[in-house]
Amino acid sequence: MPSLTYNFRRLLRPGALPRFVKPAIPSPKLSYSSPFSSSPPSSPPPSSTKADSDPSPNEPNGDTKDRHKAGSAPSWLGHPFRVILATLKFVAFTHLLWEYVISMAPASGPSMLPTFEVLGEWLLVSKLHRFGRDVAVGDVVAYNIPINDEVGVKRVLGLPGDYVLMDTPDGGVGGAGSGSMIQVPKGHCWIVGDNLVASRDSRYFGPVPLALIRGKVIATVRPFSEFRWIVNPLRKADGPSDD
Amino acid sequence: MAARWAWGSAAAGRGTGLRSRFFRHLSHYLIRYATWIPPLIWFNAYVAEVTFIRGPSMYPFLNPHYNESLRKDLCLVWKLYSQEGLRRGMVVTFRNPYDPNRTTVKRIVGLPGDVVKTKPPYPYEYAVVPEGHIWVEGDGDKSQDSNHYGPISARLVTGRITHILSPWDRAGRVRWWEHPLRAGVHRSAV
Numbered sequence: 536m537p538s539l540t541y542n543f544r545r546l547l548r549p550g551a552l553p554r555f556v557k558p559a560i561p562s563p564k565l566s567y568s569s570p571f572s573s574s575p576p577s578s579p580p581p582s583s584t585k586a587d588s589d590p591s592p593n594e595p596n597g598d599t600k601d602r603h604k605a606g607s608a609p610s611w612l613g614h615p616f617r618v619i620l621a622t623l624k625f626v627a628f629t630h631l632l633w634e635y636v637i638s639m640a641p642a643s644g645p646s647m648l649p650t651f652e653v654l655g656e657w658l659l660v661s662k663l664h665r666f667g668r669d670v671a672v673g674d675v676v677a678y679n680i681p682i683n684d685e686v687g688v689k690r691v692l693g694l695p696g697d698y699v700l701m702d703t704p705d706g707g708v709g710g711a712g713s714g715s716m717i718q719v720p721k722g723h724c725w726i727v728g729d730n731l732v733a734s735r736d737s738r739y740f741g742p743v744p745l746a747l748i749r750g751k752v753i754a755t756v757r758p759f760s761e762f763r764w765i766v767n768p769l770r771k772a773d774g775p776s777d778d
Numbered sequence: 779m780a781a782r783w784a785w786g787s788a789a790a791g792r793g794t795g796l797r798s799r800f801f802r803h804l805s806h807y808l809i810r811y812a813t814w815i816p817p818l819i820w821f822n823a824y825v826a827e828v829t830f831i832r833g834p835s836m837y838p839f840l841n842p843h844y845n846e847s848l849r850k851d852l853c854l855v856w857k858l859y860s861q862e863g864l865r866r867g868m869v870v871t872f873r874n875p876y877d878p879n880r881t882t883v884k885r886i887v888g889l890p891g892d893v894v895k896t897k898p899p900y901p902y903e904y905a906v907v908p909e910g911h912i913w914v915e916g917d918g919d920k921s922q923d924s925n926h927y928g929p930i931s932a933r934l935v936t937g938r939i940t941h942i943l944s945p946w947d948r949a950g951r952v953r954w955w956e957h958p959l960r961a962g963v964h965r966s967a968v
Contacts (some may be wrong), residue, residue, distance in 0.1 A: 627816035628939035634823075640931035666878035682910035684861070720927070721920075722876035747933055 646728035652730035657757035660750040667745035675752040682740050693725030702738050798810040804931040827855045837918035852944030867954045875927050888913030889958035891966030
C-alpha cells in the first residue's frame with residue numbers, strides 16, 4: 536500500500552524536481568526510501584556505509600533534520616511555481632465568494648435618494664439572491680442595466696404576474712402618466728427608483744429579465760458609523776382589511 | 779499544497795497503520811484536488827466551457843438528428859468578452875429571459891437599430907431592436923426565440939459557440955460569417 540501511494544504520487548507530480556520534493560505527510564514510518572535520506576550530509580561521518588540507508592538511532596526524525604542541515608529547500612514555501620499556483624487558487628476562491636456569496640461596491644446617483652445618498656455610498660450585496668432568487672417586492676436589488684453596460688440599484692416593484700403602472704402616477708418628469716398598466720411577463724421584474732423624477736428604470740426600458748439581477752442590497756456599510764441594514768419596508772397587514 | 783505543512787503536522791499524530799495511512803493519504807489528495815475547483819469554476823464561467831446542445835431549436839445547424847437519435851452535439855462556448863462585438867449571424871448562448879436558470883442557444887438576427895419583420899407569434903408585424911438589445915432566432919422551426927419574448931438585452935449573452943466538437947463529421951470551427959443573413963431585416967449601419 537505505501538509503495539502504491541508513492542507510485543501514485545510520482546504519477547501525479549511527474550515534473551516536480553526531486554530537490555524540492557518532500558514527503559507530503561511527514562511520517563516517521565514511511566517505508567519507501569525518501570530521496571532526502573540518500574543525500575549525503577554536509578559533513579560526512581567516518582562510517583559512511585551505514586549513514587546512507589538508516590539514520591542514527593538517537594534521532595528518530597533523522598531525515599528531516601538532515602534536510603534542514605543541508606539547506607536544500609525553503610521550509611514550507613516550496614517551489615516558486617507552487618507559490619504562484621497557490622496565489623492563483625486563492626484569488627479564484629475569493630472571486631467565487633465575491634461573485635456568488637457576497638460583495639461590496641460603491642454606488643452613486645440620485646435615483647434612490649431618500650434611501651441612499653447621491654455620493655459616497657458603499658453597498659453590501661448578497662449574491663445569493665442573484666437571478667432574483669428569493670427576491671420579494673420591496674427589496675432593493677443591484678442589476679445589470681439592460682440597455683448599456685453599467686450596474687444600477689433600484690427597488691423591485693413587481694414580480695412575474697404582477698400588474699404595474701407603466702409610468703409615473705400624477706405626472707413625473709415626462710408629464711402626466713397615462714395610467715395604463717401591464718402585467719410583468721414571466722421571468723421578468725419591474726424595478727423603479729425611489730426618486731421618481733430622477734430615475735431611469737423600468738418606466739424607461741421596460742421589464743428587466745431576472746437573469747440580469749446581480750444580487751440584493753442588504754446593507755450600506757461606509758462610513759461604518761452609519762452602517763444600516765436595508766430591510767424590506769413592506770409589511771403584511773395585521774388585522775383583516777376592509778376590501 | 780499550500781496547507782501541506784499544516785495538514786501533515788495535524789495528521790501525523792494519528793494512527794500509523796496501513797488502513798489509517800491509506801485514508802490519510804486519500805483525504806490529503808482529495809483536499810488537494812478540491813483546491814482546483816474554484817479556478818475551474820472561474821474558467822468555465824468566464825473563459826470557455828464545453829457543453830451539450832439540447833433540443834431542436836438550431837436544427838439543422840446543431841442537433842440535425844434530434845428526432846432520429848438521442849445524440850447531442852458537443853460544442854465549445856467561448857465566454858471571454860462575449861458581450862462585445864456582436865454581429866448578425868453569430869451563434870450565441872444567453873440566459874433565457876423567461877427563466878434565468880436556463881441557458882439558450884440562438885443565432886443573432888438583428889442588432890440595435892434594425893427593423894425586423896417578425897414571425898407569427900409576435901403581436902406586431904415589424905419590430906425595432908432597441909439600443910443595447912439584439913434579436914435572436916433559432917435556425918429551426920421549433921424555436922422559442924425573440925418572436926416570443928421580443929428583443930433581448932445583450933447583457934444576457936453569456937458566450938459564443940465557436941467550435942463544434944462532438945459529431946466528428948461536422949466538427950470544426952463555426953463559420954457564422956458564411957451563414958446567409960435572414961431576409962426581412964432592414965439593417966442599420968454596423
